[in-house]
Structures are given as structure tokens and as C-alpha cells.
Amino acid sequence: MHKESVVLLNKAVADELHAVHQYMYFHFHCDDQGLDLLSTLFKRTAIEEMLHVEKLADRILFLKGEVEMVVGGDVKKIHDVKEMLEMATAMEESSAKDYNKWANECAQNADSVTKQIFESLVVDEERHYAQYDNELDNLGKYGKDYLALQSIERSKLVNVGTPGGGN
Ligand SMILES: [Fe+2]
Numbered sequence: 001m002h003k004e005s006v007v008l009l010n011k012a013v014a015d016e017l018h019a020v021h022q023y024m025y026f027h028f029h030c031d032d033q034g035l036d037l038l039s040t041l042f043k044r045t046a047i048e049e050m051l052h053v054e055k056l057a058d059r060i061l062f063l064k065g066e067v068e069m070v071v072g073g074d075v076k077k078i079h080d081v082k083e084m085l086e087m088a089t090a091m092e093e094s095s096a097k098d099y100n101k102w103a104n105e106c107a108q109n110a111d112s113v114t115k116q117i118f119e120s121l122v123v124d125e126e127r128h129y130a131q132y133d134n135e136l137d138n139l140g141k142y143g144k145d146y147l148a149l150q151s152i153e154r155s156k157l158v159n160v161g162t163p164g165g166g167n
């Protein structure tokens with residue numbers, strides 16, 4: 001049943017798994033640099049992408065297909081925050097474009113439910129895009145001060161939480 005949809009759903013699973021790996025990698029490195037706001041944003045988004053995998057997998061199994069669990073790309077070892085955000089916005093833009101296209105293909109194949117799943121993913125990916133793009137804007141506007149401020153906030157928290165610290 002709906003073999004074309006299963007192929008598209010598995011392509012989406014691969015894309016989402018790649019996003020999970022890449023965003024978690026960015027999360028680790030932002031955390032390491034003391035950038036709490038960005039590290040949390042990457043982690044939260046990675047978790048949402050994992051939930052997308054689950055949504056796609058549920059539909060694949062309903063259609064009696066196999067969930068391939070292939071990761072769609074290698075993790076890029078980027079440590080520069082601006083480059084991270086540029087890559088993340090590009091990934092979200094490309095996912096939204098693909099899912100819009102695949103929703104239309106599902107409509108042509110008379111699979112309304114898979115179409116709706118892709119449409120719901122477009123809404124989330126556009127929101128992810130906007131969040132990353134907003135951070136990119138902040139970085140452009142405030143430059144290194146923006147990152148320094150996040151590191152200072154982290155130091156304050158660490159000091160307050162440490163006995164004898166913060167004096
Ligand atoms: Fe996603």
C-alpha cells in the first residue's frame with residue numbers, strides 16, 4: 001500500500017537522523033564553549049527532529065513498510081558558531097522545501113495522511129529555520145559580544161552554584 005510514500009518517508013527519516021546527529025554535535029560544542037542559549041536550542045531542536053523520526057516511522061509501519069534508519073549525511077565537524085547557524089538554517093530550508101514537494105507528490109498519489117504528515121513537518125522546520133535565523137541575526141548585530149554575554153551568564157551560574165564561589 002502506497003509504496004511511493006514509504007520511499008519518501010524513509011528519505012525523510014534519513015534527513016531527520018542526519019539533523020539529530022548534526023544538532024547534537026553542535027550542542028556538545030556550544031556547551032563546551034559555555035554558550036547555554038545556543039547549546040539548549042540545538043539540543044531542543046535535535047529532540048524535536050527525533051520525534052519527527054518517530055512520526056515518520058509510525059506511518060511507514062502503518063503502510064507495512066520497513067523503517068530503514070539510514071543516516072542521510074555525515075556530521076560536519078564545525079566549531080565556529082556562525083558556521084553552525086549557517087549550516088542549520090540551510091538544513092532547515094532544504095527540509096522544508098523537500099517536505100513541501102513530497103506533500104504534493106503524496107497528494108497526487110491519493111495518500112492524504114502522509115501528505116498531512118509532511119505538511120505538519122514543514123510547519124516545524126520553518127519554525128526551526130526562524131529560530132536559527134534569529135540567532136544568526138543576533139550574532140550579526142552584536143558580534144562576539146553576544147557570545148561573550150552567554151559565557152558570562154554561564155560563569156555567574158557556575159559561581160552561584162559553587163560553595164565559596166561568586167565572591
Ligand atoms: Fe524535522
Ligand SMILES: [Fe+2]
Nearest residue numbers: 092124125128
Ligand atoms: Fe528541523
